[in-house]
Amino acid sequence: xxxxxxxxxxxxxxxxxxxxxxxxxxxxxxxxxxxxxxxxxxxxxxxxxxxxxxxxxxxxxxxxxxxxxxxxxxxxxxxxxxxxxxxxxxxxxxxxxxxxxxxxxxxxxxxxxxxxxxxxxxxxxxxxxxxxxxxxxxxxxxxxx
Numbered sequence: 001x002x003x004x005x006x007x008x009x010x011x012x013x014x015x016x017x018x019x020x021x022x023x024x025x026x027x028x029x030x031x032x033x034x035x036x037x038x039x040x041x042x043x044x045x046x047x048x049x050x051x052x053x054x055x056x057x058x059x060x061x062x063x064x065x066x067x068x069x070x071x072x073x074x075x076x077x078x079x080x081x082x083x084x085x086x087x088x089x090x091x092x093x094x095x096x097x098x099x100x101x102x103x104x105x106x107x108x109x110x111x112x113x114x115x116x117x118x119x120x121x122x123x124x125x126x127x128x129x130x131x132x133x134x135x136x137x138x139x140x141x142x143x144x145x
Contacts (some may be wrong), residue, residue, distance in 0.1 A: 039120025088118030
């Protein structure tokens with residue numbers, strides 16, 4: 001999606017400024033891709049443990065305390081994302097029922113644009129729940145003496 005967007009915008013710029021013939025909808029779909037990319041990738045990035053961590057805070061703590069902190073923050077992240085998924089689903093469903101179109105060049109149903117928000121948040125929350133479970137197991141196995 002990122003490559004398609006980048007190439008599309010570059011071609012559109014050349015067509016617009018050198019030939020005065022812009023490509024309709026390129027900017028519109030590039031904006032949609034920029035919405036879809038992070039929402040679809042976030043859960044995968046968390047699964048691969050590639051999200052940013054504040055190691056300066058966690059490193060001085062014992063392994064057991066690190067597991068506890070990670071478990072709590074994972075649960076909090078999951079709760080927040082489940083709330084976002086719920087309300088995102090409600091808005092998406094409302095747009096679907098009312099047949100709200102986009103206000104851009106191509107009049108596509110708006111729910112197709114924003115449905116990635118509840119889907120991505122739900123998948124992200126599931127991944128946080130998996131992480132919390134893993135940290136819970138680590139917390140239980142790291143008994144302090």
